[in-house]
Amino acid sequence: MARKNRIIILVLVVIMIIFGAVMVLKDGKERFPSGKDTVESFGDGTFQILRGYVDNKQVDSLFNYNMDILEQVMEKNIKNYKVKDRLLYVLGDEGYTRVNIQTYEVKKSKSLDDFNREDAKIFKNIK
Numbered sequence: 001m002a003r004k005n006r007i008i009i010l011v012l013v014v015i016m017i018i019f020g021a022v023m024v025l026k027d028g029k030e031r032f033p034s035g036k037d038t039v040e041s042f043g044d045g046t047f048q049i050l051r052g053y054v055d056n057k058q059v060d061s062l063f064n065y066n067m068d069i070l071e072q073v074m075e076k077n078i079k080n081y082k083v084k085d086r087l088l089y090v091l092g093d094e095g096y097t098r099v100n101i102q103t104y105e106v107k108k109s110k111s112l113d114d115f116n117r118e119d120a121k122i123f124k125n126i127k
Helices: 002-025 117-125
Strands: 038-042 047-054 057-064 073-075 078-084 087-092 095-100 106-109
Touching: 057 078, 057 087, 057 095, 073 087, 073 095, 073 106, 078 117, 087 117
Parallel strands: none
Antiparallel strands: 038 047, 047 057, 057 073, 078 087, 087 095, 095 106
């Protein structure tokens, strides 16, 4: 009986080592994989710009996959966007959105006055 228990434990340890190696080799960075509609993915895939079509018109939208399904769309009809360091700047129909890709901090506003000078300058340059 003791020998049977040792074999079971050995098999479980080997399975755990293989599983750990697969996770390390997979890189483990992308929590939310890109799909066929993904234009660009940021960080671990939490933030993605997805392309869709409304009335035969191409529409790109910013999604946050950490949010509830009904709240995932952060910005519709993106006009332009830029990544600088760890920050994503998005200009869309709903105004201006700045996302810190590492900390998930999001700031949205319809007015550039709500952003600091450096952020406002970046938004003006991506118009």
